[in-house]
Amino acid sequence: MPKRERLTPERIRRYTCDAGAKQSFLWDTEAPRLAVRATAGAKSFIFESKLNRQTIRITIGDVRAWGIEEECDKTTGEVIRPSARQEARRLQTLIDQGIDPRQERAERIAVVEAKREEATRQQATVGEAWTVYLEARRPKWGERHMLNHENMAKAGGEPRTRGRRRGESATTQPGPLHSLLALRLSDLDADAVKAWLEPLAQRTPTQAAQTYRALRAFVAWCADRPEYRGIVHADACNRRMARDTLPKARAKDDCLQREQLPLWFEHVRRLSNPVHGAYLQALLITGARREELAGLKWDDVDFQWKSLTIRDKVEGERTIPLTPHVAALLRDLKARNETPPKKPRKLRQSDAEDAPEWKPSPWVFSSRTAASGRLQEPRIGHNKALTAAGLPALSLHGLRRSFGTLAEWVECPAGISAQIMGHKPSAIAEKHYRRRPLDLLRQWHTKIEGWILEQAGIEQPTEEQAGLRVVA
Template identity: 25%
Template sequence: MPELTRLTKRAVDAVPFQPKGKPPAFYRDGELTGFGLKVTSERKIFIVERRVNGKPKRITIGAYGPWTPDNARTEAQKLLAEMAGGRDPLQKKREARQHRVTLREALDAYLQGRELSPKTVTEYQRVGVLYLNDWADKPITQISREKVSQRFQSLTSNNGAATANAVMRVLKAVLNFAQHQYGTEEHPLFINNPVQILSQTRVWNRIPRRQGHLGPADLGPWFRAVQDLPNPVLRDYLLFLLFTGMRREEAAGLRWSQVDFANHLLTVTQTKNHDPLALPLSSFLYGLLQQRQVQANPDSPYVFPGNGQTGYIQEPRKALEAVGRQTGILITPHDLRRTFITVADSLEISPYAVKRLVNHRQDRGDVTAGYIITDVERLREPMERISQKILERVEEG
């Protein structure tokens, strides 16, 4: 590193910029050891360098212009004194930054840093706006166990048990992310995620698992009411959910490029659990998709196109409500998934085959499942049996 007698305005002005593409050049101050100048093709930047606890550290003071040589020298003296005492100013800045990170910043970073479905992103943002907005611009280090407990009780009383659980699950995930993103081993944001208090005190609300599905007597009336829907995209989408057991978002985003008519197969790569799904098409599904292709919008890549930002169908709630008014049968898209699984169970189809069909991961403790390789062709016969059983119940109803 070249040495200048003293980093004065005249000396700094005389230092040439580096040619573009060349690495930065460094110049030392001849009077104040550790004070220096870093020069790139565009900027001249004041720095200090010194060992702290045996480790070399380089700290940026600021660019020449906003910083004068005299102001930079004064700042360098302060920083060098700290470093001589064994304190790392960079660590000090990181710790100060840690305590300024707000819940809004942490949530935004969490959503940007993970591969989440548009539905999940919308839900997390909704939680932040509706239920945690008064915490949004406060440092996350101010979210204490006591505050979490109080907010959880308030949400349970005013918004319901399920909402309270959902909000706290979102908060727990964001704070876990923030702990790794902004905290360090030596200086964690908190000793334990404050939402852990709900587990430690065992106060999470018990939510009975939903058991909604179409019973044998419901399938006929519901099926015929769906066929009467004026919107053919919604009609085919709801029937597709029933005959595949697929999750709502995964089915909605299905593209024509994922449908292999030659091999009677469809493949989904973007799934909830990130495991790709290869699904054989039953005779009913093959016919439904062929008819859908004839009616397809040539400008849309989606099997079930919609007018929203995503380009595919979003919310079948109104269609389900219309069917409910006609039949008295009110269900959700996930109830159709449960119906598919219930029909499969009634046929005594292998649990491993059912899990593969609906893209459930095998239990980690299930040793037997680890030895079973379920080829997609071996799923074709169970898939056809499930479809035929549904159609039988439709006819019976």
Template identity: 25%
Template sequence: MRITKEQVDDAAAPASGYKIYWDDTIKGFGLQVTSAGVKSFVIQYRVSGKSRRMTLGKYGKLTAEQARKDAKKKTGEIVQGIDPLIAKRKTEVQSITLDAALTDYCANNNKLKDATKKEMRGNLTWGSKDWLKKPLTAITGDMVLHRHKHLGERSHAQANAWGRYLRAIFNRAMAEHKAQDGTSIIKVNPVYMLTLKGAWYEIKRKQTVIPAHQLGAWWQAVDGLPNPAAQAYLRLLMLTGLRREEGLGLKWADVDLITGTLTVRDTKNHEDHALPMGRYLHSMFSGMPRYGEFVFCNAHGERLSNLRYVLRKVRTDSGVAFTPHDLRRGFASAGARLVTEYELKKLMNHKRKDDVTQGYVIFDTMALKEPMQRIEDFFLKAAGVVPGAEIVPMQRAAE
């Protein structure tokens, strides 16, 4: 049988499975017909003693004559020692764009939070929007080096983040897309050039906290906010050391006024984080209206989100330049002098992989109530909310 349009049109479908009609003139070239009547052109060949079958295309998208030409071409490649399946796979991988690789990375990384996915796309669009439609294989080390330097003129931290995100995407693509022999089709991660050239920017960890003598002015400025939810939110961050998004995501279902505890579900280390409340926080939560599932929302049930106005007003009214993470650092600084190291780690949900001892130290949430109260009392007294005690300058503590 010579596979022609007429022969393809006349080829009968089997009762079940599939049937292959082989061409008499091109070795290994055939027409595969399934029981559903789907017709595809295939080529079968041997490489290193192993038989392989490759689909050239479906009939309709590919004519019989086009399939014959492609089969002849593939047969010639096989004679030269080229495996058509590997060549096809390489061609497919070489066409994967940065945008497609980013989408794949986010879709298949179960540990990646939605906020991180959003940050990755935003950062890579900020730093390399003109690269999103480029194939990964078209991005070179020199391109990365020059772009990183250019981005660094705007922000060292953002440029480094761009490099880390790009590196992660390439690492996944290199691990995911491999040839039949197990080697990566994408041979080099171009971001390695930043390490090779020592081009990563040195970013010093911030050490800023609100000084104890400014806590009163800060607290009064928070009192002056027109939005009660924003007031309560900032106080929560100061008195618990929660991260910005952890606080915003707190739900009423996770606030237990009977036991005096709250539980954060979406944490950085992907584990639930239960905390005891101090007396002030317990009273604050008890008096708050419940407009929706989230604790910090308006009367319409809309969660607090845009903090720019809130933070700007508090900074202006208090004269204290601060960020939400400064409140977390302040909690850590106060806790470093008021509670034990392991109590503080537990309160802040810190874990160190190299700290074997902490694996044997188990703290019940209620056992942390007294340490938490000590830290809360410090801030309330320093801010003048309750009568109090000597103001001691806080020592800076790295998180």
């Protein structure tokens, strides 16, 4: 028979676990379903009853936190220890109604947890969401695009690694988005964006436009995510604000003209760094995007079948012809890359052992000084060549534009030059009815290269001279 006594604070205090037992129970006579359970190290109130012929046992709580009767502070009236007897009666009432107290407790905990999560969600900052956003987009973005977004939110204060202009700080400046990162996401509304955008647009209009577009894409992404939906203001970056604050976008038209080709080639080929010179010439002749060509590896170059495999931001990957002049440039780079550096005459044994083992770079346009091992900033060499030649400013993307423009001089079909450049097909015929083999692209690409070199006063090498496989 179970032990039954009217539970009092003194009886609860004196009650201990029976000798040799893992746990013992002292049941209350006033609330028959309530008991004190004693184990070797603790005592707690428990409730036991039956629901649908199944025994249900629930732990109410430790006897130090719960009293047999409710205890209140005499001054404030605040409950110090709730009543275990009242809780047992409440649980029995639920069972009498056919409600499982365990399910009721789980639902109450779920409500509390939901409120806690909602409170946490409401406190999410722009910086926290921005970090999640970049990680979510990392598999879909290129290296350069990701780096631009990371720089937008950087804190600054790092030592400058490149030369600075007179009067500039020796440390890097915070990114344009950094001032918004501490804001709660729920506070990023149209007024906050406008107050941030207006002074930025006055200082650096181009940077402001680029950053605003990135912020607008970020806000749209947040509005579509369950964890941020409902707290982000989807209209924080509206069209009217952009139209009134940002400068009007103008189509760029920088492009090499036919008569400028001799000067451009002359001074690009004079650059002291042969990697820069080869890269810029290949950029013009292939019409590739800056990072597509900079990320080229030797595994992507096929001298036997005269092709280049480029990591394409549109299709993921595309194969274009390897023309004779570009092949000759890459042959020279390959020979240079595979030639080990000369060892100094005097080298101590310890230094020789510590020196890293030399091996060729996997990158076509390699760089010994860049952390990535490949060419990172070709604009410096290009701008030097433009200044020496007295030519107007020309961006690296302008070389891509130049290829598409100069290709028209040889009456190359627009679809062929677009396919070489990696443009997304825009017409139904291009999307579904044009499957051009590499040989057809090579025929026109070699013709385009030959015409460009002819205008520059350079003789196009034969396939034998370029070290390419000759098809009889």
